[in-house]
Amino acid sequence: xxxxxxxxxxxxxxxxxxxxxxxxxxxxxxxxxxxxxxxxxxxxxxxxxxxxxxxxxxxxxxxxxxxxxxxxxxxxxxxxxxxxxxxxxxxxxxxxxxxxxxxxxxxxxxxxxxxxxxxxxxxxxxxxxxxxxxxxxxxxxxxxxxxxxxxxxxxxxxxxxxxxxxxxxxxxxxxxxxxxxxxxxxxxxxxxxxxxxxxxxxxxxxxxxxxxxxxxxxxxxxxxxxxxxxxxxxxxxxxxxxxxxxxxxxxxxxxxxxxxxxxxxxxxxxxxxxxxxxxxxxxxxxxxxxxxxxxxxxxxxxxxxxxxxxxxxxxxxxxxxxxxxxxxxxxxxxxxxxxxxxxxxxxxxxxxxxxxxxxxxxxxxxxxxxxxxxxxxxxxxxxxxxxxxxxxxxxxxxxxxxxxxxxxxxxxxxxxxxxxxxxxxxxxxxxxxxxxxxxxxxxxxxxxxxxxxxxxxxxxxxxxxxxxxxxxxxxxxxxxxxxxxxxxx
Amino acid sequence: xxxxxxxxxxxxxxxxxxxxxxxxxxxxxxxxxxxxxxxxxxxxxxxxxxxxxxxxxxxxxxxxxxxxxxxxxxxxxxxxxxxxxxxxxxxxxxxxxxxxx
Numbered sequence: 001x002x003x004x005x006x007x008x009x010x011x012x013x014x015x016x017x018x019x020x021x022x023x024x025x026x027x028x029x030x031x032x033x034x035x036x037x038x039x040x041x042x043x044x045x046x047x048x049x050x051x052x053x054x055x056x057x058x059x060x061x062x063x064x065x066x067x068x069x070x071x072x073x074x075x076x077x078x079x080x081x082x083x084x085x086x087x088x089x090x091x092x093x094x095x096x097x098x099x100x101x102x103x104x105x106x107x108x109x110x111x112x113x114x115x116x117x118x119x120x121x122x123x124x125x126x127x128x129x130x131x132x133x134x135x136x137x138x139x140x141x142x143x144x145x146x147x148x149x150x151x152x153x154x155x156x157x158x159x160x161x162x163x164x165x166x167x168x169x170x171x172x173x174x175x176x177x178x179x180x181x182x183x184x185x186x187x188x189x190x191x192x193x194x195x196x197x198x199x200x201x202x203x204x205x206x207x208x209x210x211x212x213x214x215x216x217x218x219x220x221x222x223x224x225x226x227x228x229x230x231x232x233x234x235x236x237x238x239x240x241x242x243x244x245x246x247x248x249x250x251x252x253x254x255x256x257x258x259x260x261x262x263x264x265x266x267x268x269x270x271x272x273x274x275x276x277x278x279x280x281x282x283x284x285x286x287x288x289x290x291x292x293x294x295x296x297x298x299x300x301x302x303x304x305x306x307x308x309x310x311x312x313x314x315x316x317x318x319x320x321x322x323x324x325x326x327x328x329x330x331x332x333x334x335x336x337x338x339x340x341x342x343x344x345x346x347x348x349x350x351x352x353x354x355x356x357x358x359x360x361x362x363x364x365x366x367x368x369x370x371x372x373x374x375x376x377x378x379x380x381x382x383x384x385x386x387x388x389x390x391x392x393x394x395x396x397x398x399x400x401x402x403x404x405x406x407x408x409x410x411x412x413x414x415x416x417x418x419x420x421x422x423x424x425x426x427x428x429x430x431x432x433x434x435x436x437x438x439x440x441x442x443x444x445x446x447x448x449x450x451x452x453x454x455x456x457x458x459x460x461x462x463x464x465x466x467x468x469x470x471x472x473x474x475x476x477x478x479x480x481x482x483x484x485x486x487x488x489x
Numbered sequence: 490x491x492x493x494x495x496x497x498x499x500x501x502x503x504x505x506x507x508x509x510x511x512x513x514x515x516x517x518x519x520x521x522x523x524x525x526x527x528x529x530x531x532x533x534x535x536x537x538x539x540x541x542x543x544x545x546x547x548x549x550x551x552x553x554x555x556x557x558x559x560x561x562x563x564x565x566x567x568x569x570x571x572x573x574x575x576x577x578x579x580x581x582x583x584x585x586x587x588x589x590x
Contacts, residue, residue, distance in 0.1 A: 134551055141558045148565050164569050173512050176528035183532050187539035192547045
């Protein structure tokens with residue numbers, strides 16, 4: 001057994017500046033929440049907003065450098081910066097939505113809520129930067145445990161608690177599989193460092209197809225499959241997304257997805273690069289199933305949150321198409337798609353979070369009847385987000401799908417691209433249904449929207465601007481994503 | 490050396506399968522959670538075995554972190570269970586069906 005030499009690693013504060021800011025803000029918000037009275041609490045949202053904005057600035061300031069910090073535990077490169085950027089934008093929009101949402105659900109108006117959102121964001125940014133399987137696990141759990149609590153935050157609503165319970169049990173179950181996979185790969189290669197695993201496997205091709213490696217790969221795929229909601233492991237998604245508070249659902253759907261995909265790409269493309277032939281075959285099937293099942297079941301949904309949950313499964317399927325294609329082009333496409341999905345998804349959930357009254361919200365599709373003319377701006381925003389999700393130009397969703405499918409064709413996965421295009425045609429049906437309900441059906445019952453706070457107006461304008469900018473000037477965002485990927489492999 | 494390794498790997502595989510089957514088939518949420526803890530215990534055995542076989546300490550660190558995270562998870566999980574029990578008066582996972590597809 002090697003002796004333990006205790007060496008204090010060089011303190012590289014710059015590498016984890018965004019994380020430090022997020023973590024400190026979370027603690028400050030928690031303390032302020034404890035010591036200030038109920039009535040001052042509306043400031044908490046703005047306080048955490050400031051923290052996230054600072055983190056965003058520090059991400060932008062320190063991006064473009066490539067270094068491995070803390071003995072290889074963290075890989076701070078363009079890829080990590082891009083993921084942090086996406087996560088910070090998602091968190092920013094989540095907090096803006098929550099400031100409005102807390103009017104209907106007063107329990108959200110507390111220091112703990114914002115603290116947990118910030119800690120989850122902290123975990124997500126670390127997931128994109130982790131260079132060691134230990135770090136992947138810790139970041140994943142930091143994110144997940146915070147979100148288990150957030151999902152059950154509306155203690156008065158039975159659905160919310162049920163969704164927390166389901167998410168908790170299945171999330172812990174998935175962690176078990178993920179860890180067993182890590183353990184087997186550790187056994188085969190003798191290290192947990194992602195880069196070292198990659199070089200070890202390249203140097204020793206004879207161990208690639210041993211039961212240990214194959215078992216590790218399979219178990220790890222199951223574990224990650226639960227986290228990104230691939231189809232055989234997706235059953236928790238609709239229930240959890242429907243039951244959780246809308247602001248939390250938005251956060252989960254965009255943030256968790258981005259972080260989980262970032263970790264997936266890191267582990268599979270750096271550590272398990274030599275096994276690409278093997279996992280591509282499996283992922284092909286998963287991509288096909290995920291797209292198709294997500295879209296087909298979404299058609300029959302009448303609850304809009306549940307419909308968006310199935311649509312988020314379908315979007316995970318499109319991202320998996322890029323994952324299978326595996327080229328630089330495809331990875332750039334995935335990053336572009338994650339950012340554009342963050343904008344459109346946050347926007348769509350933001351509109352849903354607008355409707356509600358004390359302790360109650362309107363999430364049935366029928367509740368949206370006639371709202372398009374009654375609230376023209378809200379209807380317009382929803383239409384933009386739905387068009388983007390369906391992939392109609394000139395929106396971000398169209399460009400994202402275009403990049404991913406063209407990368408798939410260039411890598412020779414023509415069938416997968418065709419299936420993807422057929423699927424996005426199917427998806428137009430249920431996205432446009434929302435618009436038809438809003439504009440062409442008469443309201444049966446009066447659903448009125450309480451006056452929105454400035455925060456959510458800013459959130460929706462930001463999201464809509466993001467969707468349109470990424471659709472009209474895609475090359476700017478494409479270049480950023482491309483530079484991020486180039487420093488990565 | 491191969492022998493000791495296989496014995497422990499076998500033990501952990503058996504534990505993991507017991508945990509996984511239990512987590513899927515049992516109906517009480519607390520028992521399901523206990524089964525998940527058995528799975529994590531199985532993972533720890535694998536890490537320690539390989540740490541010994543590979544002569545590296547990384548596996549042992551991982552075990553410490555897995556235990557810490559499992560404790561954090563238990564704290565959150567038990568809080569959710571208590572909330573659920575107060576609301577519903579039961580922890581039977583098959584009765585949690587407010588939402589159906």
